Amino acid sequence: MRKETREYNFDWMLWNSFTAAAQLKKGTEKEYRSMLKYIPYFRGVVESILDAGEPGQKFLDICSKYMENVITAKEKGKKTAITTFCFSPAIFYAMDIIPVCLEVISVMMTFTYKRGTAEFLDYCNEVGYTETSCSSQRGTIGAYLAGIGADIDMIVTDTPGVCDTNANAFAFASAYLDKPFFQLDMPPDLTGERSNEYHREDYRALIKFLEEQTGKKLDPEKLRANLRELAKQDEIIAELEDLARMVPNPLPVSYNLMVYASRFLFAGMPECTGVLESMLEVARENAAKNISGLSGGVEKLRAFFCYIDHYAQNLQLWKMLDINGICYQGNILSRSWAHNAPHVTEYNKEEVAYTIDTTDIDSLIDSLAMINSRMPMIKSIRGPYDAPNMWLEDTLGLAKLYNADLIVYNGTPGCRNTWGMVKLFARDTEKAGFPTYIMYADAFDARVQSWEATEERFMEFLKVRRLV
Amino acid sequence: MIKELLDASTVLNNKHVIQWKKNGKKVVGYTCSYVPDEVFHAAGILPFRIRGFGAADTTIGDTYFGPFVCSLPKCMLQLAGEGKFNFLDGVIITPGCDSMRRLDECWRKAGSDVDGVIPSFFFHYGVPHKYSDYTIKWLTEETHRLIAAVEEHFKVKITDENLHRSIKLYNQSRMLLDRFEAMRTLDAPPFNGEDALAVILAGTTMPREEYNSLLEKFLSEAENSPVIKNRVRLMLVGSANDDAGLVRVMEGEKAVVVADNLCFGSRFYTDQVEESGDPVSALSKRYLGHNDCPRMYGDYKRRLDILVQKVEKAKIDGVILQNIRFCDLHGSENGLFERDLEAMGIPCMRLEREYGPLVETGRMKMRVDAFIERIHQKKAIA
Amino acid sequence: MFVSGVDVGSLTSKAVIMKDDRIVKSVIIKSKARPWESADEVMDMALARAGLDRKDIKNCVGTGYGRDKISFIDEAVSEIACHGRGARWLVPSVRTVIDIGGQDCKAIRLDAKGDMMKFITNDKCASGTGRFLEVMAKVMNLDLDELGEMSARSKQPVTFASACTVWAQADVIQQLNDKVPIEDIAAGVNNAMASRMAILANSIGLENDVCMTGGVAKNNGVVNALEKHLGIRIKRIRREDPQIAGAIGAALFAMEKASGGVI
Known part of the structure; x- marks a missing residue:
């Protein structure tokens, strides 16, 4: 790591960048335009998001707010917990703990900085953490290992049984930084009495842990309010997802990213609701006019991403899709497994989905355990890919429901889990009639394969398969 | 004596297995040290630890697994694909780690492509990833x-009495x-x-009664x-x-390996199973609680303590911390071990390798030699 | 009393003859397919040039990949120890040695007395080794020596996505096709190499003074880039060719042995 990188706290820098970005359009258009040339590596993100209008503005606002929460946690007397994207933050907010979500912060850095998270990725290797580990956590964790981030009080993850390399990042950080650790462990089966009970017991142990760490009892009223907000958010997401089924899809390509990012940042909080409501408004307007959300206005192809996105600098994945008239039909990160989600009702999967029951403290905790066990990846990557309710069934169901023309896999080389089965998975999706493209890139590290190479290969695939 | 054990440790379908099968008995393979042998023994089935030993390449393994995956399960699948595990009547897969648990899908797919492979x-x-009352309950269930499935498939009865005998x-x-x-x-030594x-490995490939008597000799x-x-x-x-x-290779002429913490090593035999009470719950407690793999997240300090005790007890001069490429669990934990053991003055060397x-x-030899030279220097100074 | 050290590497083989802590003769040749052939040839050449015979050598230590197969040596010592010892002789104040050889790179930390405290080597492929630079230089149609000089002339070094030999090679070809100035590409290659090396060096903890040995130490582009990455000054070796550090170390071990010491 360069000396100058150590000069300022990285999370404080990130907060600065996003706060400044969120202010850009609050002046005149001329001021805005003249500012852009000073942020050559960030302007792509700023332009794409702010051009999305009010939802984009609100989205940048909450990114800034999130980072502000992280860096001011201590002065506000709050505890901080390093956590993961597939862990619903609702419980942290209910217990006055500020979640520090590694993957989301890695995405923010990868989007905005010229070097992305490269220095922190490499720093991990220098202190003994393997370079083959997933870059999604490694990017941010490196900064915390180097001690150039906010003070961390505890480390909490829910990926054991789902993703080793993810779980291992948290276990390593806990041992390296000597911080308390808690894991929610996931059994291989999603449903059934044994799994349900295990999820519930485990979640109760988590609450006990959090109570010990904060020295405060869980306040049922606060939790109830959060879960009610969450239910409201699920309603909005369900409607957005339903709208995405229309041809043309009225949702701009960046909406999917904003849906999942808002949930990972502020699930159960009004900040998230604000962004979602604003997106819904635009989507409804577009739908009423029957216009496509793509900036070119013409929908040529619909792609379903069966895993995660590619977070190359300046939102280049989304730009590529938009320019080529490829409609983004979602990925596993954005799909919610609330009882009212379109794919749940379409396929009668209510028994697999979660419902929010705010009756009493027990039902609240059980609801949370259910929500958490159905988070992206946690739900569908835990068992064999071809088992009921797992990756293949979910992907084929969603790809059909959203009328996808092709399926795209992108991950990171650290993802032992999906790389262990993706060849078989793609054989099956191809057999089911979906051209399936496997990207060999790293979603968080352009040094593995440059975005230009990734883009070229993707377009090549479309050509070879006569999709364009 | 060592010859017989050595043979059993290097030949998968060794003479013990051949004899066992000749007598019309069944063999079930498993991939991970969290699977209780006793269950199969109690059913009159030979539990056999599946390995990738002897695979010359991984062409079949690479057909099913993607890149960026540990070479151990690829070698296992390779051997299965080549028919080297045809003597197995059953296979148990665990979520030991991500590479290993995907052997489930890859092996099944290979089985659907080629007859007789599975x-x-x-x-x-x-197998859960932590030790607590509800995780033991889960593993007991x-x-x-597992017992019910074995009973049904192999038309056997696994009684508590048999389990107690096997545990003993x-x-x-x-x-x-x-x-x-x-x-x-x-x-x-x-x-x-x-x-x-070789002595330890032989135990994973032959009937326990025979192994005990060979071991005694x-x-x-x-x-x-x-x-x-x-x-x-x-x-x-x-x-x-x-x-x-x-x-x-590591020992060469100058060194001797006198201790380990490997799953094909001391992890496999430390600690007894409780002989009284419910046998299934006793097995679950031992296998989940006394098996020191980094897959049990958040338990690093305990594992470090075990190493430190071993270093003292076995008067270790240096620790070789190796991991197979893409094994993040061991690789990263090795990084922590290196930091902490070196701080205590115990020389360590990290090594990444392929299986x-x-x-x-x-x-490898060049590095181990340099490490031994470093230890000699340290001793000379002392 | 003459002693000698021979270091058989994957790209080059080196022999050094010493007397009373002074170098009498040193030779570098390109390695042959079999290590013992390289050893014989390089040693015979050094002896001939020094006007000596094999029997004049009191003790000879071998190091490098094929050291166990060299018939004429008295003892084999690992190249890590030899590079540490050789670097110490070249720069007496050195505490951290970074060696980039043809097929591997290593970082060695020495204590105040020059004894090896810790070392690390690359595990993987050719990224971060001399072979990486050789391959890239070939793609650019440059001599290996030119690659280093080029960096100094670069105004806008190219950033390479990867330090992997295979990927970077494709990228270099792409840049050449795009008519990017060759010095910018060369600087990019040197940077990629240095960043890879910096991770390794940082992971053993740097202590001043730091010096570089091995053939790549002669490439100023890499050395300068590495200084930037590490944020410290790397002491340049002027006493002798840094490429023969391993052979010097071997000869020093031979000297110790010949004077009755135990290696």
């Missing part, structure tokens, strides 16, 4: 599920291995690390064997290793 009994045994037999074995461990860590690994012979002196004493830590050749044919021995 045995008819194929079972996924879900999971073991009952395996405990005897563990007691013998404790004696073996004590001998191995002597100031002047009567056998080297290469032989030690080996120990009494060892008591009168010439001893090994004046060598640098190493401990081998990290990813699975079932290749005695790797230990031979499979020993091809990089030159590079």
Whole structure:
């Protein structure tokens, strides 16, 4: 790591960048335009998001707010917990703990900085953490290992049984930084009495842990309010997802990213609701006019991403899709497994989905355990890919429901889990009639394969398969 | 005696297995040290630890697994695809780690592509990642599920009485291995690390009764064997290793491996199973609680303590921390071990390798030699 | 009393003859397919040039990949120890040695007395080794020596996505096709190499003074880039060719042995 990188706290820098970005359009258009040339590596993100209008503005606002929460946690007397994207933050907010979500912060850095998270990725290797580990956590964790981030009080993850390399990042950080650790462990089966009970017991142990760490009892009223907000958010997401089924899809390509990012940042909080409501408004307007959300206005192809996105600098994945008239039909990160989600009702999967029951403290905790066990990846990557309710069934169901023309896999080389089965998975999706493209890139590290190479290969695939 | 154990450790379908099958009995393979042998023994089935030993390449493994995956399960699948595991009547897969648990899908897919590659009994045994009352309960239920499946498929009955008997037999074995461990860590041990690994491995490939008697003979012979002196004493830590050749390369002429924490090593035999009470719950407690793999997240300090105790007990001069490429669990934990053990003044060397044919021995040897030189220097200064 | 050290590497083989802590003769040749042939040839050449015979050599230590197969040596010592010892002789104040050889790179930390405290080597492929630079230089149609000089002239070094030999090679070809100035590509290659090396060096903890040995130490582009990455000054070796550090170390071990010491 360069000396100058150590000069300022990285999370404080990130907060600065996003706060400044969120202010850009609050002046005149001329001021805005003249500012852009000073942020050559960030302007792509700023332009794409702010051009999305009010939802984009609100989205940048909450990114800034999130980072502000992280860096001011201590002065506000709050505890901080390093956590993961597939862990619903609702419980942290209910217990006055500020979640520090590694993957989301890695995405923010990868989007905005010229070097992305490269220095922190490499720093991990220098202190003994393997370079083959997933870059999604490694990017941010490196900064915390180097001690150039906010003070961390505890480390909490829910990926054991789902993703080793993810779980291992948290276990390593806990041992390296000597911080308390808690894991929610996931059994291989999603449903059934044994799994349900295990999820519930485990979640109760988590609450006990959090109570010990904060020295405060869980306040049922606060939790109830959060879960009610969450239910409201699920309603909005369900409607957005339903709208995405229309041809043309009225949702701009960046909406999917904003849906999942808002949930990972502020699930159960009004900040998230604000962004979602604003997106819904635009989507409804577009739908009423029957216009496509793509900036070119013409929908040529619909792609379903069966895993995660590619977070190359300046939102280049989304730009590529938009320019080529490829409609983004979602990925596993954005799909919610609330009882009212379109794919749940379409396929009668209510028994697999979660419902929010705010009756009493027990039902609240059980609801949370259910929500958490159905988070992206946690739900569908835990068992064999071809088992009921797992990756293949979910992907084929969603790809059909959203009328996808092709399926795209992108991950990171650290993802032992999906790389262990993706060849078989793609054989099956191809057999089911979906051209399936496997990207060999790293979603968080352009040094593995440059975005230009990734883009070229993707377009090549479309050509070879006569999709364009 | 060592010859017979060595043969059993290097030939998968060895004479014990062949004899067993000739008698019309069944063999079930498993991939991970969290699977309780006793369950199969109680059913009159031979539990057999699946390995990738002897795979010359991974062309079949690579057909199903993607890149960026550990070479151990790829080698296992390779051998399965080549028909080397045709003697197995069943297979148990666990979520030991991500690479290993995807062997489930890859093997099944290979089985659907090529007849005879997969045995008819194929079972996924879900092992939790932490130790607490409800995780033991889960594993106990999971073991009952396994027992029921074995009973149904193989038309056998696994009674508590049989389980108790099997637990006793395996405990005897563990007691013998404790004696073996004590001998191995002597100031002047009567056998080297290469032989030690062969002795341990042999136990995973033959009926336990035969193994116990061979082991007993080996120990009494060892008591009168010439001893090994004046060598640098190493401990081998990290990813699975079932290749005695790797230990031979490391030992060379100047060193001897006198301790390990490997899953094909001491992890496999430490600690007894409770002999009274409910046998299934006793098995679950031992297998989940006394198996020190980094897959049990958040338990690093305990594992470090175990290493430190071993270093003291076995008078270790240096620790080799190795991992198979893409094994993040061991690789990262090795990074922590290095930091903490070095801080205590214990020389460590990290090494990343591939599982499979020993091809990089030159590079490995160069580094181990340099490490031994470093230890000599340290001793000379002291 | 003459002693000698021979270092058989994957790309080059080196022999050094010493007397009373002074170098009498040193030779570098390109390695042959078999290590013992390289050893014989390089040693015979050094002896001939020094006007000596094999029997004049009191003790000879071998190091490098094929050291166990060299028939004429008295003892084999690992190249890590030899590079540490050789670097110490070249720069007496050195505490951290970074060696980039043809097929591997290593970082060695020495204590105040020059004894090896810790070392690390690359595990993987050719990225971060001399072979990486050789391959890239070939793609650019440059001599290996030119590659280093080029960096100094670069105004806008190219950033390479990867330090992997295979990927970077494709990228270099792409840049050449795009008519990017060759010095910018060369600087990019040197940077990629240095960043890879910096991770390794940082992971053993740097202590001043730091010096570089091995053939790549002669490439100023890499050395300058590495200084930037590490944020410290790397002491340049001027006493002798840094490429023969391993052979010097071997000869020093031979000297110790010949004077009755134990290696």
